[in-house]
Amino acid sequence: MALRLGFDIDGVLADFRAAFEAIARGGASIDTSPDPEDDEATEPLASREVRRVWSTVQRTSNWWTCLAAYEPAQIARLYSLSRGLRWEVVFMTRRPESSGDPVQFQTQWWLESHGFYLPAVVTVPGSRGDLANALRLDMVVDDQLHNCVDVVSGSPAKAILLLRDSGARALRDHAMSRGIGVVSTLREALDVLERAQHVLTERRGRLNRLIDWFQSGPDDSLPLKPRSPRPEPQE
Numbered sequence: 001m002a003l004r005l006g007f008d009i010d011g012v013l014a015d016f017r018a019a020f021e022a023i024a025r026g027g028a029s030i031d032t033s034p035d036p037e038d039d040e041a042t043e044p045l046a047s048r049e050v051r052r053v054w055s056t057v058q059r060t061s062n063w064w065t066c067l068a069a070y071e072p073a074q075i076a077r078l079y080s081l082s083r084g085l086r087w088e089v090v091f092m093t094r095r096p097e098s099s100g101d102p103v104q105f106q107t108q109w110w111l112e113s114h115g116f117y118l119p120a121v122v123t124v125p126g127s128r129g130d131l132a133n134a135l136r137l138d139m140v141v142d143d144q145l146h147n148c149v150d151v152v153s154g155s156p157a158k159a160i161l162l163l164r165d166s167g168a169r170a171l172r173d174h175a176m177s178r179g180i181g182v183v184s185t186l187r188e189a190l191d192v193l194e195r196a197q198h199v200l201t202e203r204r205g206r207l208n209r210l211i212d213w214f215q216s217g218p219d220d221s222l223p224l225k226p227r228s229p230r231p232e233p234q235e
């Protein structure tokens with residue numbers, strides 16, 4: 001059995017917060033590298049300021065393609081794992097539109113530029129639990145506790161909370177008391193998912209080995225990078 005996985009994007013893969021705060025601080029360009037010396041970066045924004053920043057986001061052409069990735073190598077790793085372990089991966093986002101291309105295409109473009117080819121992106125507002133249910137997901141990775149709670153209470157899927165703030169101990173304890181796994185990096189989340197896949201496979205160990213007897217022969221997988229030319233079919 002191969003896993004069906006859902007990944008939230010902002011806060012999990014893309015550093016939305018840094019890009020948003022860069023606009024709030026009046027940066028003309030989107031420099032998303034966080035500056036630990038900058039106290040203003042941690043101050044909460046007033047609601048009027050938040051509206052102004054969203055308005056800038058909406059007017060900026062293809063703004064969603066300009067965000068930095070937290071762990072770029074892990075996005076490429078997720079793609080390799082999904083090909084190697086036959087995972088079906090869905091990326092989920094509630095991003096609002098910005099000018100330029102549709103937000104779905106901007107997000108696909110961004111994912112491909114970080115090494116995840118042919119990504120399935122759904123831009124659905126509303127309950128993550130309903131979405132996990134409809135897509136028959138096994139696990140969802142999200143940086144928001146309320147989304148994780150929504151997933152575990154509204155679907156049979158498990159949830160992993162990606163909590164990059166190591167000081168948020170109360171939030172971590174609360175999540176774990178609800179049966180939600182907690183990790184602090186995308187790398188850690190992928191390690192957990194990889195282990196989960198191996199456990200699932202080992203449970204069917206005997207059957208798998210028997211099946212392997214009948215599966216010898218040439219590897220008929222498509223190329224790892226689908227944008228490369230497809231090899232000629234063998235006679």
Ligand SMILES: [Mg+2]
Nearest residue numbers: 008010011143
């Ligand atoms: Mg998020």
